[in-house]
Amino acid sequence: MSTWAAILAGGSGTRFWPLSTPERPKQLLALTGDRPLLAQAVARLRGLVPPERILILTGPFLVERVSATVPEVPQANIFAEPRAASTAPALAWAAHWIAKHDPGGQMVSLHADWAVGDDRAFRAAATHALGVAAEQDVLVTVGVKPTRNETGYGYIVPGKPLGSARQVKRFIEKPSPARAALLRRRGALWNTGLFAWGVARFLGEAGAYAHELAAGWPALSAGDAARFFAAVTPVAVDVAVLERTSRLAVVTGAFPWDDIGSWDALLRIRKQDGQGNVTVGNVTLDDVRDSVVWSENEHIAVVGVKDMVVVRANGHTLVMPTGKAEKLKALVPRL
Numbered sequence: 001m002s003t004w005a006a007i008l009a010g011g012s013g014t015r016f017w018p019l020s021t022p023e024r025p026k027q028l029l030a031l032t033g034d035r036p037l038l039a040q041a042v043a044r045l046r047g048l049v050p051p052e053r054i055l056i057l058t059g060p061f062l063v064e065r066v067s068a069t070v071p072e073v074p075q076a077n078i079f080a081e082p083r084a085a086s087t088a089p090a091l092a093w094a095a096h097w098i099a100k101h102d103p104g105g106q107m108v109s110l111h112a113d114w115a116v117g118d119d120r121a122f123r124a125a126a127t128h129a130l131g132v133a134a135e136q137d138v139l140v141t142v143g144v145k146p147t148r149n150e151t152g153y154g155y156i157v158p159g160k161p162l163g164s165a166r167q168v169k170r171f172i173e174k175p176s177p178a179r180a181a182l183l184r185r186r187g188a189l190w191n192t193g194l195f196a197w198g199v200a201r202f203l204g205e206a207g208a209y210a211h212e213l214a215a216g217w218p219a220l221s222a223g224d225a226a227r228f229f230a231a232v233t234p235v236a237v238d239v240a241v242l243e244r245t246s247r248l249a250v251v252t253g254a255f256p257w258d259d260i261g262s263w264d265a266l267l268r269i270r271k272q273d274g275q276g277n278v279t280v281g282n283v284t285l286d287d288v289r290d291s292v293v294w295s296e297n298e299h300i301a302v303v304g305v306k307d308m309v310v311v312r313a314n315g316h317t318l319v320m321p322t323g324k325a326e327k328l329k330a331l332v333p334r335l
Contacts, residue, residue, distance in 0.1 A: 018316035117256025125253030129196035143189025262325030
């Protein structure tokens, strides 16, 4: 039984403006270290999935940049989504393609823009999830234990044991601070978005439950991706399939994980100086604390601030307090 991987590498990363642009979104940026996030995601699969069995789903204008970022992945395996329609259509397309080439295959699904603190533990969790998917004939999601009362993530409440995994009792999306604290105390997990399943089982469950995709199935069967994407309703795989199927399990991963949703996340991920700042590029600080200061080229001097994000990139400057990622996302279309 062969294992494939589908890496979701679409999205424009608006919460990382002005460094992230539609032509160079966050998955192609070296936000957490010296390599782009997508290159790290591909390297993370080494020993689990060979490059020739990695599919990358991205936007039509990013194919060349993606290929240049991860030349080890064959260009034929870089799929340009005809339109952005969230994760359910993308993964159905990938699963259908794999099923056609390897009917008994399994796949793991992951996002290109995560920070993962332990690649070996990540592969161990994915291997465990693939084993449960095969043994129990279920779809498997990987959760991790929360490290803070995060309100921006989805949570999984585990249920009864299912072999070496647990059933999923329910999903809870973006809880209030009080509910996040309660979920954490009661053993809920963050839903990482790392999934594993047999492609035939996934397509069966998607066909049964993802009514948003129903109008597109004939086109997908005919190999017409453009018509499939035009016919479907955009929907996340969590909503369309995982929250509706009864064939679902969760395993717990032991790797540090962050989805790097905004500039603030760098304060958790990158090394801080003695005043709690994260700095990249040519910057000078005086009496600055708990801030992110990033300059792509020019010099930036910042004096006497706390809890701020200051970024100079691509001819633009961003100055905002931490905690304002949603306001930035709303602003970017106007820019």
